[in-house]
Amino acid sequence: MARLTKKVALVTGGSHGIGAATCEMMAREGAAVAVTDIADEDGERLAESIRSDGGNARYWHLDVGDEAAVARVFGDAADTFGKLDVVVNNAGISGDNKPTDELTAEEWDKVMNVNVRGVFFCTKHAIPHLRSAGGGSIVNLSSIYGIIGSPDIPAYHASKGAVRLMTKTDALFYAKEKIRVNSVHPGFVWTPLVEDLARRSGEDVEAFRRSLDERHPVGHVGEPNDIAAGIVYLASDEAKFVTGSELVIDGGYTAR
Secondary structure, three states: OOOOOOOEEEEOOOOOHHHHHHHHHHHHOOOEEEEEEOOHHHHHHHHHHHHHOOOEEEEEEOOOOOHHHHHHHHHHHHHHHOOOOEEEEOOOOOOOOOOHHHOOHHHHHHHHHHHOHHHHHHHHHHHHHHHHOOOEEEEEEOOHHHOOOOOOOHHHHHHHHHHHHHHHHHHHHHHHHOEEEEEEEEOOEOOHHHHHHHHHOOOOHHHHHHHHHHHOOOOOOEOHHHHHHHHHHHHOHHHOOOOOOEEEEOOOHHHO
């Protein structure tokens, strides 16, 4: 298949989990992919793997909370591949699992710096490149917890709610320029981030996973490719009439 032929995509947090699956799937669909992350060895390894499979990918170190770095990397990627059509704002952290009244300002700001400021900076510096390309797609990774609540990791939930509304605002700003902006809302997906939550829970990791499985009507947590498939759809021209939308991919979690 070649649903993204001639497109250039940049993925933040691209070295692991949903980001890595997205990079691989986009490359298989014909896109040139800029893999970005702070996990340099894994990012380089992923880009090399994509190239070995016949795809086109390069890796850049990127801390999305550093605006100057975002501007530089987006410019370098666009120069390297000739343009930029798609940006996937996937980089994110979960933060500390404490009640709100026990969080420090530093713990709160750490999450917001990546999950909210990072999306802001990447959107800000993506727009000129997408505008030059005649349009494009921004896909923001929110969460089911950008839609519903839960009594844990409060900064994370707040950040994902922010991303949901940022998406709709930017969709309205840029619709007439053929720049589409949508959010994706995964349920629990077995990624390094979720596995880290399992380890920090004090529960056996496999028992933690089984408890997550039971929360989803389909009977199991998701896999990174489940989410990557939705991201590829939103990046493709098949979604040319889709903007300001929230694509929920959660195994029925929020349908209850």
